[in-house]
Amino acid sequence: MSTGNPGLIGKAIRIKGELHGEEDLIIEGKVEGTIALKKNHLILERSAVIAASVEVENITIKGQMNGNTSASNRVEITSDAKVVGDIKAPRIVMAEGARFRGQVDMDVKLPPGV
Amino acid sequence: MDGDKTATVLGPTVEIEGEIEGEEDLVIQGRIQGKIVSRKDLTVDSSGKVEASISTKNLAVSGMLVGNVTATERVEVRKEGKMVGDIKAPRVVIADGAKFKGNIEMGVD
Numbered sequence: 211m212s213t214g215n216p217g218l219i220g221k222a223i224r225i226k227g228e229l230h231g232e233e234d235l236i237i238e239g240k241v242e243g244t245i246a247l248k249k250n251h252l253i254l255e256r257s258a259v260i261a262a263s264v265e266v267e268n269i270t271i272k273g274q275m276n277g278n279t280s281a282s283n284r285v286e287i288t289s290d291a292k293v294v295g296d297i298k299a300p301r302i303v304m305a306e307g308a309r310f311r312g313q314v315d316m317d318v319k320l321p322p323g324v
Numbered sequence: 325m326d327g328d329k330t331a332t333v334l335g336p337t338v339e340i341e342g343e344i345e346g347e348e349d350l351v352i353q354g355r356i357q358g359k360i361v362s363r364k365d366l367t368v369d370s371s372g373k374v375e376a377s378i379s380t381k382n383l384a385v386s387g388m389l390v391g392n393v394t395a396t397e398r399v400e401v402r403k404e405g406k407m408v409g410d411i412k413a414p415r416v417v418i419a420d421g422a423k424f425k426g427n428i429e430m431g432v433d
Contacts, residue, residue: 301420301421302418302422302424303418303419303420304416304417304418304428305417306415306417307415308416309430310416310428310430311428311429311430311431312427312428313426313427313428314418314424314425314426314427314428315425316423316424316425317425318406318407318408318423318424318425320388320390320406320408
């Protein structure tokens with residue numbers, strides 16, 4: 211995660227296309243396409259409407275997200291979030307009240323014989 | 325789901341291969357293989373190892389569960405829980421530290 215203040219995409223912003231970056235980012239607006247912040251933390255605020263495939267280190271989802279997410283560390287889906295898509299990450303937290311539909315993969319290893 | 329409520333407890337040494345059907349709370353600390361149908365709360369305790377398809381009202385997983393689950397109310401995978409299988413329930417909670425792999429369907433439009 212980078213130091214310093216995270217970037218901000220405000221409520222009145224709409225982006226369609228590819229977004230790459232190397233800093234933490236807060237999105238309050240609409241993004242359609244792909245988001246790649248491979249070493250950073252992405253925060254999708256309650257007002258955010260995302261239709262994108264996302265690749266990040268950490269992500270906190272509070273808004274609406276449609277698309278697949280891959281995180282190298284942690285995914286947090288808060289109680290206000292509505293998520294449709296697949297998630298792959300070593301750590302995933304889903305809060306009470308969150309709405310989710312999709313596949314979850316935390317790379318679970320089961321002991322033999324189970 | 326914990327607390328003083330009376331519940332059937334299948335202890336750590338209990339192993340069942342087959343079907344369990346019940347209308348009272350059930351706590352599993354042993355090993356179950358097969359199918360579980362409950363109209364109340366089902367808890368897979370930290371020592372529990374369950375390989376079964378489950379239909380219940382509420383489910384809490386602190387142990388290990390392999391199988392598909394349909395719950396009419398709520399499914400919670402707690403921090404020490406490990407689950408592989410699909411979940412269909414209106415409310416699903418995954419705690420930090422829990423391990424899960426599978427599909428989740430909460431009936432989102």
